Amino acid sequence: VSRSKRKWDHIEFAIETGQQRGSGFEDVKFLHRSIPDTSLDTIELKTKIGELVLSSPIFINAMTGGGGQKTLEINRNLAIAARETGLGMAVGSQMSALKNQGEKHTYEVVRKENPDGIIFANLGSEATVEQAKEAVKMIAADGLQIHLNAVQELTMPEGDRDFRGVLQRIENLADSIDVPIIVKETGFGMSMETVGALESAGVFAVDVSGYGGTNFGAIENRRRAKSLPFFEEWGIPTVVSVVEAAERSKGIQVIASGGIQSSLDIAKALALGAEAAAVAGYFLKVLLKEGPEALIEKINNTKEELAVIMTALGARTVKDLQNAPLLISGHAWHWLEQRGIDTKKYSQRSI
Ligand SMILES: Cc1cc2nc3c(=O)[nH]c(=O)nc-3n(C[C@H](O)[C@H](O)[C@H](O)COP(=O)(O)O)c2cc1C
Numbered sequence: 001v002s003r004s005k006r007k008w009d010h011i012e013f014a015i016e017t018g019q020q021r022g023s024g025f026e027d028v029k030f031l032h033r034s035i036p037d038t039s040l041d042t043i044e045l046k047t048k049i050g051e052l053v054l055s056s057p058i059f060i061n062a063m064t065g066g067g068g069q070k071t072l073e074i075n076r077n078l079a080i081a082a083r084e085t086g087l088g089m090a091v092g093s094q095m096s097a098l099k100n101q102g103e104k105h106t107y108e109v110v111r112k113e114n115p116d117g118i119i120f121a122n123l124g125s126e127a128t129v130e131q132a133k134e135a136v137k138m139i140a141a142d143g144l145q146i147h148l149n150a151v152q153e154l155t156m157p158e159g160d161r162d163f164r165g166v167l168q169r170i171e172n173l174a175d176s177i178d179v180p181i182i183v184k185e186t187g188f189g190m191s192m193e194t195v196g197a198l199e200s201a202g203v204f205a206v207d208v209s210g211y212g213g214t215n216f217g218a219i220e221n222r223r224r225a226k227s228l229p230f231f232e233e234w235g236i237p238t239v240v241s242v243v244e245a246a247e248r249s250k251g252i253q254v255i256a257s258g259g260i261q262s263s264l265d266i267a268k269a270l271a272l273g274a275e276a277a278a279v280a281g282y283f284l285k286v287l288l289k290e291g292p293e294a295l296i297e298k299i300n301n302t303k304e305e306l307a308v309i310m311t312a313l314g315a316r317t318v319k320d321l322q323n324a325p326l327l328i329s330g331h332a333w334h335w336l337e338q339r340g341i342d343t344k345k346y347s348q349r350s351i
Pocket of ligand 1: 010011014019061062063064091092093122145146147184185186187209210212213214257258259260278279280281282284
């Protein structure tokens with residue numbers, strides 16, 4: 001299968017298999033506050049991931065590029081939406097442009113459309129230091145995402161089968177690349193042990209990209225003759241993974257993604273300890289089904305609603321929101337309890 005055919009398969013099957021709503025957000029409820037003492041017009045959405053300043057805590061996660069004209073158009077429209085709404089944005093894996101110069105423009109368009117925005121480069125953990133430098137340079141990136149996707153590769157008919165040496169390569173990248181490195185999952189979540197290992201390797205941020213949204217087990221199963229159905233229910237739900245990462249983190253920044261679709265999901269992800277929340281499949285679906293204008297409107301609505309939610313909670317800033325009391329129940333609570341995490345501190349804290 002050619003790389004560009006694969007890119008298009010992923011987009012089509014991501015839309016077709018959709019979002020599963022299994023990320024655990026339904027298990028999280030904010031504690032209502034009758035006297036919030038806030039005003040909507042004073043709410044601040046800006047946030048920092050380390051030294052990276054984002055005008056809003058939402059960004060568009062890595063999806064595409066390298067699949068010719070169709071992926072060029074998707075990246076152009078995502079970049080325009082990011083520019084018009086002040087969101088950060090990651091491009092999809094740039095390996096195809098490193099292997100085939102003819103695909104470079106499908107990524108470069110993102111910087112061209114959004115010269116002043118926050119943009120992340122993206123490569124797999126097989127990347128060499130030279131490749132990483134080239135990917136960053138290609139789009140004058142503000143950071144580099146390195147994606148982890150062992151389960152996707154194992155399900156992918158033509159995927160990798162050897163995952164040795166990943167942590168060492170990531171450590172080398174963290175030592176040699178002069179933009180911040182974000183290590184991200186691709187919909188299977190990260191445990192606190194993984195986050196700890198990445199923190200020791202010198203990584204700046206993790207994007208847990210948990211289970212419950214886009215499902216690459218399901219997507220790759222559509223592409224293979226003999227399915228591996230067990231990988232469709234495999235992974236750490238986003239809510240659990242954000243809490244595990246935030247618990248473990250001493251200095252590493254935590255980004256939430258995996259099944260995020262609404263302002264309320266974003267508010268919950270931030271309150272659980274993330275500095276920012278990233279959306280992939282859901283924004284892609286809005287873009288492809290409803291068009292670029294609809295995507296911009298959706299993002300603006302989401303930002304407005306997030307400010308409304310913060311007003312109700314008495315949270316003027318994202319930092320305040322990270323202290324909002326909330327209750328974790330059901331499957332997410334059970335999971336966290338079994339992992340030795342005391343969820344009471346979330347329910348008994350205050351802003
Ligand atoms: C069509 C498609 C292509 C993707 N390609 C990449 C990629 O190239 N690199 C990467 O790190 N993640 C990639 N992802 C994964 C997303 O960045 C994200 O981690 C995952 O989809 C979970 O988030 P979601 O539920 O909001 O979609 C892709 C997702 C989709 C839907």
